[in-house]
Amino acid sequence: MKDRFLVTGGSRLRGAVKVSGAKNSVLKLMAAALLAEGTTVLTNCPEILDVPLMKDVLEGLGCTVAIEGSTVTITTPAEVSSDADFEAVRQFRASVCVLGPLTARCGRAVVALPGGDAIGSRPLDMHQSGLEKMGATTRILHGAVVAEAEELHGAEINLDFPSVGATENILTAAVLAKGRTVLDNAAREPEIVDLCLMLKAMGAQIEGEGTSTITIDGVDKLHPTTHEVIGDRIVAGTWAYAAVMTQGDITVGGIAPRHLHLPLEKLKVAGADIETYENGFRVRMDHRPIAVDYQTLPFPGFPTDLQPMAIGISAIAKGTSVITENIFEARFRFVDEMTRLGADATVDGHHVVLRGVDQLSSTSVWSSDIRAGAGLVLAALCADGTTEVHDVYHIDRGYPKFVEFLQSLGATIERVSD
Ligand code: UD1
Numbered sequence: 001m002k003d004r005f006l007v008t009g010g011s012r013l014r015g016a017v018k019v020s021g022a023k024n025s026v027l028k029l030m031a032a033a034l035l036a037e038g039t040t041v042l043t044n045c046p047e048i049l050d051v052p053l054m055k056d057v058l059e060g061l062g063c064t065v066a067i068e069g070s071t072v073t074i075t076t077p078a079e080v081s082s083d084a085d086f087e088a089v090r091q092f093r094a095s096v097c098v099l100g101p102l103t104a105r106c107g108r109a110v111v112a113l114p115g116g117d118a119i120g121s122r123p124l125d126m127h128q129s130g131l132e133k134m135g136a137t138t139r140i141l142h143g144a145v146v147a148e149a150e151e152l153h154g155a156e157i158n159l160d161f162p163s164v165g166a167t168e169n170i171l172t173a174a175v176l177a178k179g180r181t182v183l184d185n186a187a188r189e190p191e192i193v194d195l196c197l198m199l200k201a202m203g204a205q206i207e208g209e210g211t212s213t214i215t216i217d218g219v220d221k222l223h224p225t226t227h228e229v230i231g232d233r234i235v236a237g238t239w240a241y242a243a244v245m246t247q248g249d250i251t252v253g254g255i256a257p258r259h260l261h262l263p264l265e266k267l268k269v270a271g272a273d274i275e276t277y278e279n280g281f282r283v284r285m286d287h288r289p290i291a292v293d294y295q296t297l298p299f300p301g302f303p304t305d306l307q308p309m310a311i312g313i314s315a316i317a318k319g320t321s322v323i324t325e326n327i328f329e330a331r332f333r334f335v336d337e338m339t340r341l342g343a344d345a346t347v348d349g350h351h352v353v354l355r356g357v358d359q360l361s362s363t364s365v366w367s368s369d370i371r372a373g374a375g376l377v378l379a380a381l382c383a384d385g386t387t388e389v390h391d392v393y394h395i396d397r398g399y400p401k402f403v404e405f406l407q408s409l410g411a412t413i414e415r416v417s418d
Helices: 023-035 050-060 086-090 093-106 125-133 164-174 190-201 233-245 257-269 304-315 331-340 370-380 402-408
Strands: 004-008 014-018 038-043 064-068 071-076 108-112 137-141 144-148 156-158 180-184 205-207 213-217 226-228 249-253 273-277 280-284 320-324 344-348 351-355 364-366 386-390 412-416
Touching: 004 370, 014 402, 023 038, 023 050, 023 071, 023 093, 023 164, 023 190, 023 233, 050 064, 050 071, 050 086, 050 093, 086 093, 086 108, 093 108, 093 125, 093 144, 093 164, 125 137, 125 144, 125 156, 125 164, 164 180, 164 190, 164 213, 190 205, 190 226, 233 249, 233 257, 233 280, 233 304, 233 370, 257 273, 257 280, 304 320, 304 331, 304 344, 304 351, 304 370, 331 344, 331 364, 331 370, 370 386, 370 402, 402 412
Parallel strands: 014 249, 038 226, 156 180, 364 386
Antiparallel strands: 004 386, 004 412, 038 071, 064 071, 108 144, 137 144, 180 213, 205 213, 249 280, 273 280, 320 351, 344 351
């Protein structure tokens, strides 16, 4: 757990990489397997730590789970347990996505609250009120959210904010509820569409996925299916920013470029040359990027998960950028680490002003979450000398084979275990 990366700046990254399935999709799809008795097969799964953690959660509920390379096979019994194991769930936030499927399948769900998070407060009020509109009662008891419903029924639900997690839990409950659910101000993320495609292949009746209004007609029973996880747009976006920051040339495969429309547009404004293909893109850059402003918003806005990369590119850009974080209030904690690398940054509430510098300067930095950790590695690639990036277990949770991919692109980076 105490591994660190030694990153030496100065290389221009060149070559080709292929991204695997999205972290923010695979865990929800694994949870959705709870909805149908029998064997569900997921392909193109990323080899990241959260997948075996979700395996533990599902096994605690009575499923049998096998992980073989990028294929995850889940066998769900006729009766699943309603109480998710406290220790298994507490380890990672995404485990809360079993709440919807368990309430639908068992009429009861007990899921430990994920607790504090480095990127900001992550309440479950919209998850709870959505289930309550469908006839469940919910409460917080002994550190867990408890949902109970004799029978879930369809409902009209308007989310205060297009929350990804709340949309997922409402969807996975509504597919087995009696009657029609209309979910307004739903999240439109590609991972929501991926979940809906899998649910539809399982026999669910859903319309409107990818728009703000999703209509779900509940069915009595779902059946298992085989599904390919969509490519990870955040990992793909990280490679795109790496290409521009290091003035390199990277071709990224395994991703629909429309899932990264705005992040790639921003790179074009910064001066990059971008070609898009059906299932990938190529990013080339031969000069210092021009400063661009960013503000994070729900999809199709600029993803909060790429905000550390936006800060990284702005730190070395020509000119001044203003970056606004609208989703997670504590995400700017990472800016202090960027300042240690020589970035000229001023934080004011949920804005940060960056005056680009010619070069960053190597030091020791600490990752606080997955994306901040990856952002620090990219920044270290633009620093003189060798930077030590600590607490890289965060990065391992979201970026399969990150060091190997970076080495294959010509970066000077190694993993050191103490
Ligand atoms: C998911 C992703 C995360 C990504 C985020 C936004 C996973 C495991 N995580 O997180 O990587 O950054 O989407 O794209 O898939 N909120 C409430 N009440 C609620 C639910 C959310 O106030 O009941 C707030 C949150 O505090 C936050 C905002 O809504 O400010 C967005 O949260 P949400 O979209 O739910 O993100 P997650 O699903 O937690």
